[in-house]
Amino acid sequence: MVPPPVGRALRDYRALLAEHGPTWGEPPLGYVRMMSYLRFPDHARRMAAGPDADLDAAFRDALGGEVPRGLAVLRLTPGGHRLDHGPALALLSPGRVALTLLADSSRDAPVEVVVDGVAHEVPPGGARLLEATTGSAVTAGGRAVDLRPLTRPAEAARLRVRAGFPCRWTVVSEGGQGWYPPGVPERRDNSDAPFFHGDDLVLDVPAEPVTVRVARGMEYGTAETVVVPAAGEETLVELAPRRLYDAAARGWYGADLHVHMNWAGDLVAAPAEAAAAQLGEDLHVLNLVAGNVAGERVYDLEALRHWAGRDLPWSDASHLARMGVEYRNDLLGHVHAFGVAAPPRVYHTGFAGDADWPPNGAVCGELREPQAVLGYAHPFHGPVATPEDLMADGERNCTARALVVDAALGLVDGVELLHFSDLSATPGTVEVYRRLLGAGNRLAALAGTDTMLSFTRQDTVSSPPGWERVYARPEGPLTGESYARALRRGRTFVTTGPWLELEVDGRGPGETLDLRRGDRVTLIARSAGPEVERLELRTADGPLAEGPGGELRATLTAAEATYVVAVATGGRSARSPLRDAFAHTSPVHLDVDGRQVARREDVRWCLRWLDLLDELIRARARLRTRAQLRDHLDLVEKARAVYESRL
Known part of the structure; x- marks a missing residue:
């Protein structure tokens, strides 16, 4: 499974870990420290x-x-x-x-x-x-x-855990001490719960009460039992989680578009560990992104070069893994790409004293050439009420400040509505997304966890991949190409666990209805999942209808162009342990009398964002020549012309 160039890279990473510890010698930016x-x-x-x-x-x-x-x-x-x-x-x-x-x-x-x-x-x-x-x-x-x-000394016993298919297992004894099969990394998630992936596995445990828990991603519940294994003997625990819904049977496949195999950390992760995690979480699509940390080195670049445009070796009919890439600029935002056919020319700007050039839009234009799907990663980190909130004091904190440009110019396909960096009940990213939609930008709702398999215990990034997912509905069998097309078209919803459907006169997310003023349409939202407490149907003007989980219907009389999205919310559950339950669809677009949505308030919001971005670039961007500044400002002005035309 490991080609020679990838094997050599992994050996280099082990040497960095041995010499420097979990930073791997990266420049001491704040998040590295x-x-x-x-x-x-x-x-x-x-x-x-x-x-x-x-x-x-x-x-x-x-x-x-x-x-x-x-x-x-x-x-x-x-x-x-x-x-x-x-x-x-x-x-x-x-x-x-x-x-x-x-x-x-x-x-x-x-x-x-x-x-x-x-x-x-x-x-x-x-x-x-x-x-x-x-x-x-x-x-x-x-x-x-x-x-x-x-x-303390303890008598040894042996435990065999079996579900009949790959799962995520947690085995704990007194005091929360975790137990693992031989040679398996001792991983813990954000809740400090130990876990490992696989099936029919044997591990040594103490001959005392041991709790065994099994789960399998968000389409399953959790099963748990307590056993007291006998000293010197093997105890079989057969336990399987109950399926709550089967997305693939409905033609939908869940993805985590933002996972790092190696990104510094306390161990070096090999492809086999990514395979175990994907299958154990029943994650249909896994996008492993190559990217830098704080310096020049791009981790997993060798794997990208070897597998770009091809399925990773463990892929099957219902599980697809690809190597992707993360382009990073801390001042203007990060972008992840799925479905790249070849490694890009530029992976990062602004690091290690480099200029913040070329602009994000120029890099996105290059990444789009092989028809990759591009999405802004962990765009905003808290509540957002005004464009000023996006700029703050110009801190280099990965905020997606260039998104307003790249969305208007059609250079990106979507936005991570769900990500690790904002776990609030109503993420700021969602508020900005609705503003961008209302201003006439057609963007897909995407999700990525930023899980890093090279960390066994590290805030949210050591949690299993897929704890937030984007579901997309491709046409035909699941392939890298069919999935990328579905993402680009916005045939998606994002979720922490709940299943969510949206229909507008039979059309789903990513589709467009051409209406005339006065036409009436029927809107239906459906959810599944025990944690859903509230369903909502929204247009560009805000909430249209709301009710409890299950099914929600409403009618709408077309007056002006708009969009419709569905939202599901609820409380905490084992399936969404890091935040309250949340799901959000991409929009169904309602064009009226040949016009697309361009809500004046939202367009002006984006124009104000552009003004502030112009000021930020002039004041804070690291640029070496006037030509580099001109490249940035040219894209800002092109985006401004697009928004002004929508007024």
């Missing part, structure tokens, strides 16, 4: 992490005296030291378990902490985050630190 702390996401979010902050001390302060699972705190007190920790870890045989150790000093002089022969200085009143194991030799100020309380 945070990598070690995001293993404890609840506390990392509380950190005061300015550009000049002592992050170890900020992490210590964010803990507020708590000791989360996976961390031990070495308190360096004026009178000596003590070790604070959670429940002791069960050890089935003499060995070591990876450990993150936080040295926290209340002394008024520096303290030297030595871990396995490597010395680290902890400043007065300071802190240091250190990597160790439960078997490490540790001294503090020359005195040995006893790590034995971190573990």
